[in-house]
Amino acid sequence: MPFNRKDLLGLEELEKKEIQTIIDSVKPFKSLFTRSIKKAPALIGKTVVNLFYEPSTRTRTSFEIAAKRLSADVVNIATATSSVVKGESLIDTGKTLEAMKADIIIIRHSLAGTPEILAKNLNASIINAGDGFHEHPTQGLLDLYTIYEKKKKIEGLKILLVGDILHSRVAKSNIWALTKMGAKVRVVGPPTLIPKNIADLGVEIFYDLDKAIKDVDVVNILRIQMERQQENLFPSVHEYVELYQVTSERLANAKSGVLIMHPGPMNRGIEISSSVADSTSAVINEQVTNGIAVRMAVLYLLSAARIKQGKKHVNSN
């Protein structure tokens, strides 16, 4: 099935077939990584802008490398040093970038829905690189691809998300993608960090990690955001470690061959023990590598869709 969208705003609105198209497109891009020259000319002459209103190293770098390996020109805008501090509105910033002929704008913002506002007001393609607690679609896709690569399927797998589900856009994108692809998704964490209505998305809620981990194929461990402790959402780091740290002992109840995932950056010794992070079950570094390939596939598919869209325009005239 062809991919015909202008933007990638979230995985909620994608159909199962569209997600499958993206996943099926990743491998050729990953093949480039083993060459001495890791670059292909597919996006030559295109301009990709990283517009980040929140600090980020790995996601921004990953998008930058992905775009550069496709030969696009990449501009990074950190908003602390841009006109945004002078009070320029989001849409005006976007219009300015478009006037500079940006083809694709990758945006991260603390406010959910920001990428959508930009998408509605600009002709450039928008990729959501994380908006508030809403979604982080490329992280969801790279997690999905990593599972697919290792387990050769998604359907029927039992997948556990551990930790702060409430504040995690990674968890939301994972849940949308995984449930659409037929996985059985469980979430576990302190009751204050699990939104009650999350069950409506077809996931099973647990509060006891030892029960939740039983027979799972994949454990995806979310980062504990330390600032949440000041909001009294969990009593203490010590207690969190006692109840929810993923340790080798606890993993003994998972299925053999269980995959350990973490979107990074890790708090070793808090949500994940060092021995688990360094174990052979952990695919955390592979997630990072796959992230580049997945983002290349997304950039390529959106560019292809732009060309197709442009053609339609020409033909109808």
Place this chain on the structure above:
Amino acid sequence: MEEKNRKIILDSGKIQTAITKLADDILSKNDDISKIAIVGIQTRGVYLAKRLLKELTAKKNTDIEIPFGILDITLYRDDLGEMGADFPTIKDTSIPFDITAKNIILIDDVLYTGRTIRSALDVLKDYGRPKSIQLAVLIDRGYRELPIQANFIGLSYYTKEQICVELREVDGQDTVYTCN
């Protein structure tokens, strides 16, 4: 698919003959079989390449394993902007050997404008610097748009009509025909 003006150019027997001829020609120009490597262009060039590989190995009666790779040109096309709704699906490229100092036999089904080959040369360039690249095609249908020629040709059949190649591995049968 039944086209109205379908005219058979090669049947399955003639395809086999053409492949045997290609193998003979390749061997006559490449004394040292240990230096050659086969690379097929996606999609049907890959299956032709596999058949040629078998043929070459049998003819030389050798234990030397000829390196084999597959190549997709999608990311290197110069006409992506003109593809419209027929935007190609990207396929895998896998060249699991060092191409440096090798004589690469590049294989495709039909040679026409030369643009596919131009792209394939660019792909190979990003893998290293082979000693030589030699082009083998099942059909040369002429009408080049670039200064590119094949070293080994199964059949020259100059035509402005489109040529379709069906191979049993993907299409269930071996046949080459005009398909306008």
